[in-house]
Amino acid sequence: MAGVEKPELVTAADEAALEVAFQARVDAETRIEPRDWMPEKYRKFMVRQISQHAHSEYVGMLPEGNWITRAPTLRRKAALLAKIQDEAGHAAYLYSAAETLGTSRDQMLEDLHSGKAKYSSIFNYPTLTWADIGTIGWLVDGAAIVNQVALCRTSYGPYARAMVRICKEESFHQRQGFEIITTLAHGAPEQKAMAQDALNRWWWPALMMFGPHDADSPNSEIAFKWKVKRQSNDDLRQRFVDMTVPQADYLGLTVPDPDLKWNGETGQYDFGAIDWEEFWRVVKGDGLCNRDRLDARRSAHEDGAWVREAALAHAAKKRATKSAA
Amino acid sequence: MTTRKEWPLWEVFIRSRDGLHHKHAGSLHAPDAELAIQNARDLYTRRSEGVSIWVVPSAQITASEPADKDSLFDPAASKVYRHPTFYTIPEEVTNI
Numbered sequence A: 001m002a003g004v005e006k007p008e009l010v011t012a013a014d015e016a017a018l019e020v021a022f023q024a025r026v027d028a029e030t031r032i033e034p035r036d037w038m039p040e041k042y043r044k045f046m047v048r049q050i051s052q053h054a055h056s057e058y059v060g061m062l063p064e065g066n067w068i069t070r071a072p073t074l075r076r077k078a079a080l081l082a083k084i085q086d087e088a089g090h091a092a093y094l095y096s097a098a099e100t101l102g103t104s105r106d107q108m109l110e111d112l113h114s115g116k117a118k119y120s121s122i123f124n125y126p127t128l129t130w131a132d133i134g135t136i137g138w139l140v141d142g143a144a145i146v147n148q149v150a151l152c153r154t155s156y157g158p159y160a161r162a163m164v165r166i167c168k169e170e171s172f173h174q175r176q177g178f179e180i181i182t183t184l185a186h187g188a189p190e191q192k193a194m195a196q197d198a199l200n201r202w203w204w205p206a207l208m209m210f211g212p213h214d215a216d217s218p219n220s221e222i223a224f225k226w227k228v229k230r231q232s233n234d235d236l237r238q239r240f241v242d243m244t245v246p247q248a249d250y251l252g253l254t255v256p257d258p259d260l261k262w263n264g265e266t267g268q269y270d271f272g273a274i275d276w277e278e279f280w281r282v283v284k285g286d287g288l289c290n291r292d293r294l295d296a297r298r299s300a301h302e303d304g305a306w307v308r309e310a311a312l313a314h315a316a317k318k319r320a321t322k323s324a325a
Numbered sequence B: 001m002t003t004r005k006e007w008p009l010w011e012v013f014i015r016s017r018d019g020l021h022h023k024h025a026g027s028l029h030a031p032d033a034e035l036a037i038q039n040a041r042d043l044y045t046r047r048s049e050g051v052s053i054w055v056v057p058s059a060q061i062t063a064s065e066p067a068d069k070d071s072l073f074d075p076a077a078s079k080v081y082r083h084p085t086f087y088t089i090p091e092e093v094t095n096i
């Protein structure tokens, strides 16, 4: 349910006590719900994280939308359409969850369109070939699943519930992608080369999806304290690598990392250094597609404005006729 | 600049199968009740999750205060005699 009412004002003295009680609830694994008292900093933190997550789902439709009309078969096209529709749904669940904290949908979209709010940098890379669609499902949705499963137990109730729903839907996204790549990797030499090329381009950006090392992630400490997150960026990234490398082996594709090797002692894969300069460059707006993505979102919003207004006017007119009758 | 005139917020309740209660599924924006149901269909039943939908304007919902939780719900905790296990029945008596 939405937080329709403003939280009550409290004095500074009360505030300290409330904050202690809040942390005790978090520590006791009680979910925080919209109308519960929460520190203003927690509220802001959650709005920022949930809206960024929503924006990622929302912008994430664009690279794949690029291939709907060129999907090679009707089966692939139906799957791709269904996946993209799911991503729109994921954005909607998350925007609603953020709205329970007192922000509005319009405010969030404005912050996205102005560039103030961020979204996952992975969506600033282009989808050049059909193999990119398979690779996105396999790696990008695969990485998203690892991140999102970890968030199913996050402390804010509406966010956790949205994550549970989203996780249920993500599995097919990854599997349809893997099926595409399997077909290409076991196909003609040109098809296999296309799959390898896509893996070469998406592997490192996919690893970057888990965010900077925790030591370089200024928000990590407070996120752990509030149980917004429970596993470190590096731990989740390692889990993804360990899950994915055997899949690449199965496909007969080569992960583009000369330092990648199995470590018998740790029971994990060791992998090479991530180019964090590239990561920050793309976050700050200089990726290949940052401008395109924002332009597409802005114009979709602006071009649709008349529809939103007309629907409201129609609803008002219907109400008026009904009350006149 | 776009004008700030949002579609109102609705709470969505879904009956997942005949014979079950409607259960809160989430919320969404829609200009009116009819489109709220359409949007709820697209948003919450893409995989046959429902056979019936209720939509309620979020502003119409009155909720209990979190601060009243203890005074509202604690009294029930001590009334164990409202549960069947409170009562002792001889072992040889069956079907009760």
Ligand SMILES: [Fe+2]
Binding pocket: A057, A086, A087, A090, A166, A170
């Ligand atoms: Fe998603």
Ligand SMILES: [Fe+2]
Binding pocket: A087, A141, A144, A170, A173
């Ligand atoms: Fe997905």
